[in-house]
Amino acid sequence: MFFDFSSLSSGDFEQVIVSNIRARAHFILILTPTALDRCSQPGDWLRREIETAVDEKRNIIPLLFDGFNFGSPAIIEKLTGKLDAIPRYNALDIPSGYFMEAMERLRRRYLNIPLEAVTHPVSTEVRKVVQEEQVAADKALEQKRDDIEELIKPAEEKPAGQKQAQITKASPLSFGRGSRDDDKPLNLRTYGIGAGILLVAALGVFGISSWFRSIGRETPTLTSQSVSTSTMTSVPPTQPLLVPANTETLIPLTSVPTPGIGSTLVSAQDSMTLVYVPAGDFSMGGQGSDEQPPHTVYLDAFWIDQTEVTNVMYAKCADAGVCKEPTNKTSAKNINYYKNTPFNNYPVIYVDWYMAETYCSTWAGRRLPSEAEWEKAARGNDGRTYPWGNDAPNSNLLNYNNIVADTSSVMSYEAGKSIYGAYDMSGNVWEWVNSLYLPYPYVSNDGREDLSAAGARVHRGGSYYDNESYIYSAKRDKGDPGFVSFNLGFRCALDVSP
Secondary structure (H helix, E strand, C coil): CCCCCCCCCHHHHHHHHHHHHHCCCEEEEEECCCCCHHHHCCCCHHHHHHHHHHHCCCEEEEEECCCCCCCCHHHHCCCCHHHHHHHHCCCEECCCCCHHHHHHHHHHHHCCCCHHHCCECCCHHHHHHCHHHHHHHHHHHHHHHHHHHHHHCCHHHCCCCCCCCCCCCCCCECCCCCCHHHCCCECHHHHCCCCCHHHHHHCCCCCCHHHHHHCCCCCCCCCCCCEEEECCCCCCCCCCECCCHHHCCEEECCCCCCCCCCCEEEECCCCCEEEEECCEEEEECCCCHHHCCCEEEEECCEEEECCCCEHHHHHHHHHCCCCCCCCCCCCCCCCCCCCCHHHCCCECCCCCHHHHHHHHHHHCCCECCCHHHHHHHHHCCCCCCECCECCCCCCCCCCCCCCCCCCCCCCCCHHHCCCCCCCCCCCCCEEEEEEECCCCCCCCCCCCCCCCCCCCEEEECCCCCCCCCCCCCCCEEEECCCCCCCCEEECCEEECCC
16 A cells, blocks of 8 residues: 655556565555455455565454455455465454544554564565665655545534545445544545555554654654555555464454454454353253253353354364364265365364364363353343244244254354354254253352363254254253264353453
8 A cells, every 4th residue: 555655656566565565564454345356366466465475474464344254255265375374363353433443553552562572573684675665655644644634534623515535436444533423434545545544644654653643642652663554555664573463362353442242353263253242140041950940140251252163164273283183074964074165164063072172272272161151142141042032943043953954054044143143052053062061050160160070061052953942042961072973063262351
């Protein structure tokens, strides 16, 4: 995302882009649901920029707009070749109206890092390659500053009738200072710059210290650092590469200070989206003999996987030698189910409790949910019978009663998800939880959550094979921890960081 400064001639475009990516520690990648559509075109510049950042081991920071989801089948099929590496990096979701808050967060995170605290220094030789372009870009920023400030000015400060420029729908983004009422769709190419100029400004690049002061923000102490942005690519001052994203597996995906219902995370390790479950009481138990007595349980806030762990997610763990392969690679109707592309986003099955626990805790940096956490994530705090409420189940809400006669893709039943946004908490496949199968009332410190304890472990949720007697949220079932089945999988959970 280059400024249209006069020193860059068209003939130098490729050389300047590549050299600037190489001289930057950070590479910001703006992703909307259609952003990767063009990457299949021969010679596409977005693909070439991403591949350069991957090859140079730059710290790629995906910014997710308009509901972009790495777990979406439409997105997965576009992550070919070196683009397959993108989901491994920590991502930041940009809710509508919170763009500047997200940029402030990135500024604090990356622009106060001293050079000795990073791991892969950018060589002095490479930095010199872009010195002249940086000088020209600093001058260009000064010329464009008035335009930038006008772009982010709240609507009430603008003259009556003035509107944001909006020329094409190629990559519309919403910018604002935190109020959703201030969303301002725009196309930045109107100003002769690539889509993402405000990222440069907000992250403190191109002599941005004075710019921050001019808009009343606290300016960090800069230590010769850099961020590269796509689409296209930005040209900030230099800094070595930060520690790779897998040293911290998760970053909250909302820029709202306090998470709430609807807040999400994305795991850098397996690209799983997690949904937030707030702290508080809920009613646990039901009318079944092993579900009594119904009782109130308090839980701290936690995150839980939005979907069951899929074949493609689990296969990466197995390929890395951390997880064991499923004991059977088939499903009810498909002889080639596991590691077969059409079923990538179907739940992994034929995994026992030990395999599920290894995936969550050793590979994904999470853990299996407790039985209480699972039930709250399924039914909320209002005592509902099913994840969607109290209406009787039907084939539009879940995969059950052998109607489909096999598993289904993990996000197939939008109307059946829980109040917190978790899919398939009823039906599809049973799910292992951490807890031993012990009588109620549930007490978290009575030994039932001891990973080393012997005994049957609980699984929850019913499956595609089961009728409505097994798919209500309070239903419990159990199995030896070494038990595997055609209709048994799992999902993971995560504590909320203090």
